Amino acid sequence: MNNFSIETSQNVSILQKPAYLTDRIFAYLIDALIMGVYIFGVFFIVTGVSSTTFSMSLTVVLLLPVMLYHLLFELFNNGQSPGKNALQIRVIKEDGSAPSLGDYLMRWILRLLEITSLSGVIAILSIVFTNKSQRLGDLAAKTIVVSEKREIKQNLFFDIPVDYQPTFEQVIIFTDQDIQRIKNVYLSAKKNSNQFLLAQLQQKIIEKLRIETSLSPNQFILLVLKDYYFITKNQ
Incomplete structure (x- = not known):
C-alpha cells in the first residue's frame, strides 16, 4: 500500500x-x-x-x-x-x-x-x-x-538527550494522532520553506495549549514534538 x-x-x-x-x-x-x-x-x-x-x-x-x-x-x-x-x-x-x-x-x-x-x-x-x-x-x-496509528515514536527525526527536561508539559493533552498531524505539517512546511504555514501551525498549538512563547515557529514546534515524545515514551 x-x-x-x-x-x-x-x-x-x-x-x-x-x-x-x-x-x-x-x-x-x-x-x-x-x-x-x-x-x-x-x-x-x-x-x-x-x-x-x-x-x-x-x-x-x-x-x-x-x-x-x-x-x-x-x-x-x-x-x-x-x-x-x-x-x-x-x-x-x-x-x-x-x-x-x-x-x-x-x-x-x-x-x-x-x-x-x-x-x-x-x-x-x-x-x-x-x-x-x-x-x-x-x-x-x-x-x-x-x-492514524502511532508512528512518531518509531520515526523520529531528532535526538533527545537522556537528561532532557520538557518545556511544555501541557503537550500531554495531545493524542498520538494530533502529534502525527503536527509532525506531518511541520516536515512538509520545512521541506517547502513555507514560513507562513509554520506560523499558522504554531498559533494553533499555542491556542490549544493556552501558553505564550517568544520562540520562532520552527523552534517552538520542534520543542513541542520533543516534549511530547519524552513525556510519553515510557507510557
Missing part, C-alpha cells in the same frame, strides 16, 4: 497513509458486533410487549439507530465509528479537510449497496483496486479512510 499526498489550503503536500483493508474489515466487525448486541437488546425488550401493533412500531423506532449507525457516528465523531476508533482509522476528504454532511450521507447511501446488500464484495474489490483504497462511497464523496 502506497502513501498518497493531499494538498493543504497553502498548496503544501502532506503524506497520508490509506488504512489497510484488514483494519477496515476489523473495524467493520467491531461495529457489527456492537450493532448485533444492540439489536439483541431491542428484541429482548419488545418481546415483553403484548400489543403486536405497538411492538412492531417500537421495534422500528428502536432499530433506527442501527440503520443510521455509521452515518451518525462518522458525522458526530469526526469521521470515526467505534470500530474505526479502535483501529485508529478515520474518514477525511481527499484534500485533508473534514467531510460534510452530504459527504457522509453519500458514503452511507452507497454502503447499502456495497456492503449491506452484497456482503461487502463490491467494497472490498473497490478498496483493493483503487489507488487510494477507496470504496464506491468514498469515490462518490471524494473521501478516503486513513490510518
